[in-house]
Amino acid sequence: MAAQNDQLDSSFNDLDYLSGFGNSLESEAIAGALPRGQNSPLLCPYGLYAEQISGTSFTAPRKLNHRSWMYRIKPSVTHEPFAPRSPSHGKLVSEFNDSNSVTTPTQLRWRPVDIPDRPTDFIDGLFTVCGAGSSFLRHGYAIHMYTANKSMENCALCNADGDFLIVPQKGRLWITTECGKLHVSPGEIAVLPQGFRFSVEMPDGPSRGYVAEIFGTHFQLPDLGPIGANGLAASRDFLVPKAWFEDGMRPGYTIVQKYGGELFTAKQDFSPFNVVAWHGNYAPYKVGLKLLSN
Template identity: 80%
Template sequence: MEKPAVLKTDGSDFPDVLDYQSGFGNHFSSEAISGALPPDQNSPLICPFGLYAEQISGTAFTAPRKLNQRSWLYRIKPSVTHEPFKPRVPAHEKLVSEFDRSNTSANPTQLRWKPVDIPDSPTDFIDGLYTMCGAGSAFLRHGYAIHMYAASKSMDNCAFCNADGDFLIVPQKGKLWITTECGMLQVSPGEIVVLPQGFRFAVDLPDGPARGYVAEIFGTHFQLPDLGPIGANGLAAPRDFLVPTAWFEDASRPGFTIVQKFGGELFTAKQDFSPFNVVAWHGNYVPYKYDLSKFCPYNTVLLDHSDPSINTVLTAPTDKPGVALLDFVIFPPRWLVAEHTFRPPYYHRNCMSEFMGLVFGGYEVNCYHI
């Protein structure tokens, strides 16, 4: 039987242009080799090219159709063919996923901090992660964590998988080249990328040292906010969200390590092949990126100020209508026009905690922050 072509990279040679598919929540399909997608079935007795069919689910099988998220991957070797997971040694001491009073402390004071320095020692994305704050529990599947990362080198012969929740990554310094099981994503400061729970990925640093923010949510997924009186258009447009196209690596990778985050702890498993061996895939559960400059903000044009929620890009809803587990809100460059009111946004105390980070510009001036 015909074997798939060999496509591989050593992490130092990046394509000049990547192809993407567009849309938010669409059902996508992509194949790196024509004919690799089964035409009539998800899991035929024999897949084209002798590939293995795997389904990755982001929701329960029985979730309502409009909420159900899953994709079918067609890969050269099954993802389960690795050694048993073992606790990572040394342990990562700066990651937190359980936010109860036994292992964390609360402080109601407003806090500010300076950006951390890029480590002098070689530090990849995984080791460069550290938790700033959070609430809830990864084990209870409800809550969130806010992390930051500061990395000085690309991930080498390893991939990361977050079994606790979704990562929303906001680069602040340095471009990220992210290889996923669905394909490749290039993400620069001013863009965001969402890596859903369960997907394996690797982060390379084509421009050198990198730093940024990470929002992690447990037990739910991001979605576009309802627009209400705004109408059919505005804020983040679904067509501006980009997902990768199929790309695969068919090569022996002795000692390749899968690093899995589970319950806030890191575990490792060895395998002798790349996890990025998916030749074709289809579904609506997929990594995606978004260029924040495409966000269409709305603003006050007469008196008083709109609530900051008017700038929501993505939201992670709860079962309580109108209440989010986490909102991702941006304040891009925009006109601030209002009569008979103090121009800067009003001071407010509310039932939600706010974590603000600067991407471009200067703090407390017309800037670009989240």
């Protein structure tokens, strides 16, 4: 057991990242997989498929435009049609403007939630605490908590409503994304932008934490100005995964899509984490909270 834990710790510590908040980055898991001079050539290297993922309107000004190009083994759209998840999740909310919303002037606080007794992964352990606005109106936010005791198996989650900011309070997380892997420990936060597919594993066993979700915008660094040229957060401390991919058939793989606070599922026969190379400024990232306070 000690040897296994040492190997796990080594895996966490040895994972290499790119750095820079909002930087335009590039990464390839196989040398030569990134096209040069073109984003979408007629024939991509190694027969890969070029796809762009956009975090803003394509008409947004350059300084506000978020997008990345991905070069995948199979197109991401080759899956069955989405259908409402059954059984329904029933614990997520993204609309806070209707008559079902409850408000109170009383100060509130939430204690850490107990770890469930039955097998529960990140998706089933995610539930809404509060929020404001509407995901359909592209304005507002939601605050969730999660508690889970098992890794996601043969499935990935995609949030079409907004960006997830995950704050683990107990237990480390291995988050596999289309851009690569993030290893996130308590004392760190991870941001998974809208539209990215990801899967969460728990190498330490049970885990719990908090999730902030924003609609219609993306997380940004605070302005400087009166405090000078440095402070609050350094762009270089934000770490972005390097390209990593899975190949081969994965029969019965499930894509879970969060849309309007509801969950939908679609089946496909391959892993969504088949991106051999990517470049752009729209990608998942993580940062240590201690670094943000320096």
